[in-house]
Amino acid sequence: xxxxxxxxxxxxxVRSLLSATLLSFGAMSFVAETQAQTVNAVMHSGVRxxxxxxxxxxxxxxxxxxxxxxxxxxxxxxxxxPQMADWEISDDGLVYTFTLRDGLTWHDGEAVTAxxxxxxxxxxxxxxxxxxxxxxxxxxxxxxxxxxxTLTLSSPFSYVLELLAKPSSVPAxxxxxxxxxxSPEEAIPEQIGSGPFxxxxxxxxxxxxxxxxxxxxxxxxxxxxxxxxxxxxxNVDRVEWITMPDQQTAINALxxxxxxxxxxxxxxxxxxxxxxxxxxxxxxxxxxxxxxxRMNFLYxxxxxxxIRQAAMLAMNQEDVLAALVGNADYYEACGSFFGCTTPLGxxxxxxxxxxxxxxxxxxxLLEEAGYDGTPVVMLQPTDVATVSPQPVVAAxxxxxxxxxxxxxxxDWQTLVTxxxxxxxxxxxxxxxFFTNWIIPEVxxxxxxxxxxxxxREGSFFGWPKDEELEAMRLxxxxxxxxxxxxxxxxxxxxxxxxxxxxxxxxxxxxxxSWSNQLDGVLKGPVPVFWNLTKSE
Amino acid sequence: xxxxxxxxxxxxxxxxxxxALFVFLLLRLSPGDPAAIIAGDMASxxxxxxxxxxxxxxxxxxxxxxxxxxxxxxxxxxxxLISQTPVLTMIGQRLEPxxxxxxVAILFTVVISVPLGVIAxxxxxxxxxxxxxxxxxxxxxxxxxxxxxxxxxxxxxxxGWLPVQGFRSLSEGIAPFASRIVLPALTxxxxxxxxxxxxxxxxxxxxxxxxxxxTARAKGLAERAVLFRHALRNAAVPILTVIGTGFxxxxxxxxxxxxxxxxPGLGRLIVDAVLARDYPVxxxxxxxxxxxxxxxxxLIDLSYAITDPxxxx
Numbered sequence: 024x025x026x027x028x029x030x031x032x033x034x035x036x037v038r039s040l041l042s043a044t045l046l047s048f049g050a051m052s053f054v055a056e057t058q059a060q061t062v063n064a065v066m067h068s069g070v071r072x073x074x075x076x077x078x079x080x081x082x083x084x085x086x087x088x089x090x091x092x093x094x095x096x097x098x099x100x101x102x103x104x105p106q107m108a109d110w111e112i113s114d115d116g117l118v119y120t121f122t123l124r125d126g127l128t129w130h131d132g133e134a135v136t137a138x139x140x141x142x143x144x145x146x147x148x149x150x151x152x153x154x155x156x157x158x159x160x161x162x163x164x165x166x167x168x169x170x171x172x173t174l175t176l177s178s179p180f181s182y183v184l185e186l187l188a189k190p191s192s193v194p195a196x197x198x199x200x201x202x203x204x205x206s207p208e209e210a211i212p213e214q215i216g217s218g219p220f221x222x223x224x225x226x227x228x229x230x231x232x233x234x235x236x237x238x239x240x241x242x243x244x245x246x247x248x249x250x251x252x253x254x255x256x257x258n259v260d261r262v263e264w265i266t267m268p269d270q271q272t273a274i275n276a277l278x279x280x281x282x283x284x285x286x287x288x289x290x291x292x293x294x295x296x297x298x299x300x301x302x303x304x305x306x307x308x309x310x311x312x313x314x315x316x317r318m319n320f321l322y323x324x325x326x327x328x329x330i331r332q333a334a335m336l337a338m339n340q341e342d343v344l345a346a347l348v349g350n351a352d353y354y355e356a357c358g359s360f361f362g363c364t365t366p367l368g369x370x371x372x373x374x375x376x377x378x379x380x381x382x383x384x385x386x387x388l389l390e391e392a393g394y395d396g397t398p399v400v401m402l403q404p405t406d407v408a409t410v411s412p413q414p415v416v417a418a419x420x421x422x423x424x425x426x427x428x429x430x431x432x433x434d435w436q437t438l439v440t441x442x443x444x445x446x447x448x449x450x451x452x453x454x455x456f457f458t459n460w461i462i463p464e465v466x467x468x469x470x471x472x473x474x475x476x477x478x479r480e481g482s483f484f485g486w487p488k489d490e491e492l493e494a495m496r497l498x499x500x501x502x503x504x505x506x507x508x509x510x511x512x513x514x515x516x517x518x519x520x521x522x523x524x525x526x527x528x529x530x531x532x533x534x535x536s537w538s539n540q541l542d543g544v545l546k547g548p549v550p551v552f553w554n555l556t557k558s559e
Numbered sequence: 560x561x562x563x564x565x566x567x568x569x570x571x572x573x574x575x576x577x578x579a580l581f582v583f584l585l586l587r588l589s590p591g592d593p594a595a596i597i598a599g600d601m602a603s604x605x606x607x608x609x610x611x612x613x614x615x616x617x618x619x620x621x622x623x624x625x626x627x628x629x630x631x632x633x634x635x636x637x638x639x640l641i642s643q644t645p646v647l648t649m650i651g652q653r654l655e656p657x658x659x660x661x662x663v664a665i666l667f668t669v670v671i672s673v674p675l676g677v678i679a680x681x682x683x684x685x686x687x688x689x690x691x692x693x694x695x696x697x698x699x700x701x702x703x704x705x706x707x708x709x710x711x712x713x714x715x716x717x718x719g720w721l722p723v724q725g726f727r728s729l730s731e732g733i734a735p736f737a738s739r740i741v742l743p744a745l746t747x748x749x750x751x752x753x754x755x756x757x758x759x760x761x762x763x764x765x766x767x768x769x770x771x772x773x774t775a776r777a778k779g780l781a782e783r784a785v786l787f788r789h790a791l792r793n794a795a796v797p798i799l800t801v802i803g804t805g806f807x808x809x810x811x812x813x814x815x816x817x818x819x820x821x822x823p824g825l826g827r828l829i830v831d832a833v834l835a836r837d838y839p840v841x842x843x844x845x846x847x848x849x850x851x852x853x854x855x856x857x858l859i860d861l862s863y864a865i866t867d868p869x870x871x872x
């Protein structure tokens with residue numbers, strides 16, 4: 024027997040059902056409105072170290088700009104600009120007075136004070152080479168009152184503002200005094216800054232995911248944004264940085280809308296994105312990076328300047344850049360130590376000394392120097408794509424010139440440990456390695472670590488000792504006009520090329536990509552997430 | 560059985576101690592300096608020395624070992640040198656994706672490979688057997704990442720049925736979890752399907768020639784009952800061994816699959832830790848993996864007693 028179930032509806036039941044339906048739609052739209060607007064980004068590396076003073080790692084610097092702020096910023100004209108503070112300089116140029124602007128608060132709700140900034144500057148200066156140099160000329164640094172920082176120089180030093188405003192490695196990030204009092208060799212215990220974003224500690228997964236939310240109490244400046252200067256207006260609720268170690272996966276995720284932004288797109292995969300009308304592919308930092316070779320000045324054969332010159336002449340920038348970058352639209356051969364497109368960039372000295380692949384001259388110099396075939400121990404990192412092609416190309420060029428090259432492949436971590444060794448190359452040391460810097464890290468003789476020529480105790484790996492170069496660097500720091508700085512920078516470049524302090528191998532740029540739902544992506548030497556808007 | 564279980568657990572303690580000592584020494588004697596990766600390129604020798612001192616890396620090796628061992632006994636696996644995050648927190652963050660991937664992959668493996676192996680053995684020498692064996696060769700030969708990319712291309716990009724990447728916890732719902740685990744689990748299971756299919760087939764072929772199988776057929780049992788109730792149960796011992804070992808391998812590190820599908824698992828964690836010389840993380844993960852192998856081996860041995868009543872401990 025079939026049974027039939029009949030449901031009789033009543034007006035009351037219909038009204039109840041309708042009300043429930045309407046309520047649920049209302050609830051859904053309410054939920055939609057309160058759902059955070061999130062920008063999902065894949066950066067060039069996972070975030071592990073989150074103290075931006077402890078390390079020079081670029082990803083940590085990028086993290087620093089999310090959470091922390093700086094007294095000064097730098098605009099696209101390479102000019103220091105007020106950010107947290109404005110300044111006045113005494114007539115004799117020895118006293119700098121910084122005044123904090125109104126409305127600055129830390130993420131824990133406390134007001135930013137001058138004492139916080141003094142402690143932050145002291146911590147920064149212990150880690151940053153430019154800061155160290157600055158402090159050698161500082162008589163006192165103190166909080167004159169709640170909002171005033173007074174820096175008094177003991178001797179003229181005209182690069183104060185540029186150092187406080189420099190955008191990279193290591194920017195002078197401000198933090199509460201209780202955090203800034205942490206030793207610079209230990210990580211700060213909390214991420215409390217005054218920057219436009221808060222760090223969400225509960226959601227942090229080192230090496231995998233880091234989450235930032237808009238800091239509602241942040242008061243941006245009124246000026247339009249320009250590099251790290253101007254107004255930092257945040258228009259989204261959340262920014263999530265997701266680590267994707269597989270570059271193809273990241274490309275696919277961007278194409279499918281899983282993510283909104285990729286900081287560095289591999290150039291060989293960029294054509295896959297060019298055909299997608301929903302995506303934008305652009306270079307955010309036109310200055311880019313510089314690749315270079317560094318020799319060990321302590322041991323033969325590169326303790327002889329003629330042999331260093333021979334090696335430089337044997338190498339060819341075009342070959343290195345073609346192997347490293349591939350696409351000529353994204354690299355430029357130039358011999359400048361300070362970047363091809365910066366105010367101090369020039370071709371001074373490059374007509375005589377530059378990596379042009381002049382094998383004949385290289386062989387002549389080797390013969391003149393009496394090169395005896397001492398092996399050149401060349402370190403070759405195998406696991407970092409941006410520094411593994413250079414040694415291969417250079418080794419071949421050196422061999423063609425007559426050098427005896429001994430290539431030693433290893434992972435980057437092993438290389439970093441080995442290059443710190445001042446042992447004989449045959450005993451765990453080395454003769455040559457290659458590395459890259461972004462242009463803001465080398466764009467003047469003060470911040471450029473490779474031009475530090477203080478020898479074994481004070482120089483970057485390679486340890487050149489050159490008193491004339493050091494004297495010129497000091498002159499640069501005390502120069503009082505841009506013209507004087509340009510003149511000294513050219514003289515430094517001529518001298519440093521002749522002495523082959525290092526071998527500039529050209530500049531190159533990377534490309535970023537983002538969804539066309541994002542607007543207001545700012546160009547600059549550092550990727551930033553203020554000014555962005557996202558249409559859903 | 561209980562006494563056997565206890566004996567095996569106690570016997571694993573010296574094994575774990577040896578593993579702890581071995582991994583500690585291997586890391587400390589290998590080239591690499593965590594202080595350098597923390598400080599970055601521009602750190603001076605003095606700054607690096609200070610960082611090493613702050614991390615306790617300047618202590619004599621035996622002091623470092625016993626300090627670490629002492630903390631280990633108290634259940635403290637230490638803090639990451641690089642991120643300053645407790646190691647157990649980092650492992651905990653990565654455990655669910657790894658276990659989820661491994662469990663689903665093993666399920667796919669068992670559900671697909673065991674019947675395939677049985678069928679191949681049952682139809683030994685015929686078209687079906689040859690087809691299954693050829694397919695298993697493909698499963699062995701094609702690299703995991705190629706399979707992954709092909710599955711992504713077809714199901715995610717072309718058909719749009721599944722997401723391209725990522726992991727969603729089960730707590731976020733079955734649909735989001737399942738949609739993102741299917742492709743990586745299939746990818747990961749491909750080589751194990753190939754392996755266990757062949758293992759099942761070989762084991763079944765040995766058993767199918769036995770007298771009791773002939774007797775079972777002579778009694779008039781349905782072929783399905785002969786295969787799955789009698790033959791497979793007798794062939795199960797080596798199959799269980801491979802399944803258990805495969806599961807342990809999946810838990811301990813499948814970095815290629817995790818990278819292709821962007822799954823934040825233990826495989827990626829240990830590779831990142833090795834590249835960064837993050838000693839506490841590496842040591843903890845290797846110890847946990849060793850412990851996992853001990854437990855899984857024990858469970859496999861105990862499972863023999865379930866499938867084969869002749870085996871008693």
